Amino acid sequence: MTQPTANCPNCGAKIVFRWSSSVQTVCEFCRSILVRTDVDLKKVGQVADLPPNSSPIQIGTEGVYQHQGFVAIGRIIYEYNQGTWNEWHIVRNNGSAWLSDAQDEYAVTFAAPGRKLPAASEVQVGQRFSWDNETYAVSTITQAHYKGVEGELPFQYWDKEDVVFVDLMTSGGKFATIDYSDETPVLYLGEAVEFDALKLQNLRSFEGWS
Amino acid sequence: MSAGPNPPSQVKALNCPGCGAAITLRSLNQAVSVVCEHCHSILDAQDPRLTILQKFHAATDESRPLIPLGARGTIRGTVYEAVGFQRRTIHVDGIPYSWHEYVLFNPYQGFRYLTEYNGHWNDTSTLRALPTVNSNASPPTVTYLGQTYKHFQSAQAATSFVLGEFPWQVRVGETADVSDYVAPPRVISSERTGKEITWSMGEYITGSDIWKAFKLPGAPPERIGVYENQPSPFSSDVTRIWAVCIGFLVLMVLMYIGFDATARNEQVFQGDYRFDPQVRTEPSFVTDVFELKGRTSNLELKTDATVDNSWIYLNYALINQDTGQAYDFGREVSYYHGYDSDGAWTEGKRNDTVVVPSVPPGNYYFRVEPESEIARGPISYTITAKRDVPQASFFGIALLALLIPAALLTWRSMNFEHMRWAESDYAPADSDGSVLGKVVSGILSGGDDD
Secondary structure, eight states: OOOEEOOOOOTEEEEEOOTTTEEEEEETTEEEEEEEEESSSEEEEEEEEOOOOSSSSOOTEEEEEEEEEEEEEEEEEETTTEEEEEEEEETTTTEEEEEEEETTTEEEEEETOOOOOGGGGOOTOOOOOEEETTEEEEEEEEEEEEEEEEBBBSOOOOOEEEEEEEEOTTSSSEEHHHHHHHOEEEHHHHHEETGGGOOBBSSSTTTTBO | OOOOOOOOOOOOEETTTTTOOEETTTTOOSSSSSEOOOOOOEEESSSSOOOOOOOOOTTTTTTSSSSSOOOOOTTEEEEEEEEEEEEEEEETEEEEEEEEEEEEEEEEEEEEEEETTTTTEEEEEEEEOEEEETTTTSSSSEEEEEEEEEEEEEEEEEEEEEEEEEEEOOTTEEEEEEEEEEEHHHHEEEEEEETTEEEEEEEEEEEHHHHHTOOOSSOOOOSOOOOOOOOOOTTHHHHHHHHHHHHHHHHHHHHHHHHHHHHEEEEEEEEEEEOOOOSSSSEEEEEEOOEEEESSEEEEEEEEEOOOSEEEEEEEEETTTOOOOEEEEEEEEEEEEETTTEEEEEOOOEEEEEEEEEEEEEEEEEEEEEEOOOOGGOOOEEEEEEEEEOSSSHHHOOOHHHHHHHHHHHHHHHHHHHHHHHHHTSSOOOOOOOOHHHHHHHHHHHHOOO
């Protein structure tokens, strides 16, 4: 993995990219949200304090999914009426994927463009959709609030307000999310995963727990 | 991971805005609600100011958790800390029934639950795949990862007491529609609040296993009755005993066929006689001597007599000429027939068969002493002796010895299933109904599929 470097346009600190295709990152020192342009980095925003969050995953956590190693390089934090959850941006085989952690329930998903998606207003709990020969049923429709970003992301993502997520499940443990953050909804397909199966390393430590 | 009753956990120093009492947050920032155990305020655990969401009334000693909050125990190899406790209540025919749920937490593995009702415990986690509901079946079923679960009960459960932390917005008085589907030792439950359904799976666990895991003092509460997903102590034994039974049955049939094929079934003696009770001479006589060859075996004696609304009684002795050993036995042949208001009737028959077991080889003869009614005139009869005849009765006895314990165990197992399903939505309405019908419906709906 090449690690292109640049300097933060705000504070001058050295910015190292863990993944060459990252579009956005956050300066570890001044918390400026930086977006790559053709020539340099542009400051587009500032991260407020992240909400207290107890995800055991952190930037740099490594794991294994489907026999391929991955590393967590960024995340988006959302808040909803049952607390907060994290969408960890993981990089695996030089491709981008997401490891979501909602109260220690984990799922790995991949962006699945090109599928036909319903409009947010049309979706109802229990409704069924078929993608890639799997039948998904809508399990939850979540009104979430964007609470912040950290690290590297494969797209520009900052300064969001309320967003809607539709989660879907199959009878075999497959998992899907439709992200209605932008005008064009984005589908992520994947599956629920057990903590132990991910063989995670470089996890956060919690006092009193080892 | 280290276990201990008082771990130096990452407990935030917080105070209840209602009464000022110290609030501990054991599940880090994963708790959504936390309950002040002094003033019973339900607080927003995600809010740094711990806004009061609800206050509920409860006696301080009401529903103490059997597993104290803060206790740690190892479940399936992972250390969990008890962080929350709630009592939930359903009403059946106006009678409240309550069970308890414990919220367990590990910062890496997340939340897990233990439920307890009448001393019966379940280890429960939320499902990450969707069970398939078949509501047309009777009772309805759900299928999950290839296993079928039968609907047991549906009810509206209300949260009636809370303590500690919850990973959801808990409220006292809030209701959910819960349905349980069982395949012992597992149960799948659906909880519907509004439009959303949460599925979870519980596996039956004994109280003593929980006491061991959490190193709790004393003994767990006694189990009362049979619980919906309690594994039957009989069901696997029933399958096994019938497998053994069928195995032996096949063996016995083979042995019988073998004996039948190898039995000599050889006629060794036959004699025709006539008895006239009106002739007043000594009726007893001895037959010719005949030889019994080969191994020690049985001897079948058949008596055919021309009885017609009469009887003949024969005192037999089979006597070994060489040793003098005698086998004494008496046989009666009687045959009656006639007509009455119901039509023709008969009673008895014109022949009789008896088997003398384990007769050693040698030279034998019969001593025969006939008796009958004087008025009936002479009776002709034939005595036929056969050596080494196949014997079905031993196999019958052996079969019975096999079937009785199997049937008994099956009955106990059916009884257990009957007790289980008596607590379900499918319990017979009147307890005076056919016991057999109830038992049969119980076993039909209660049989496990694996």
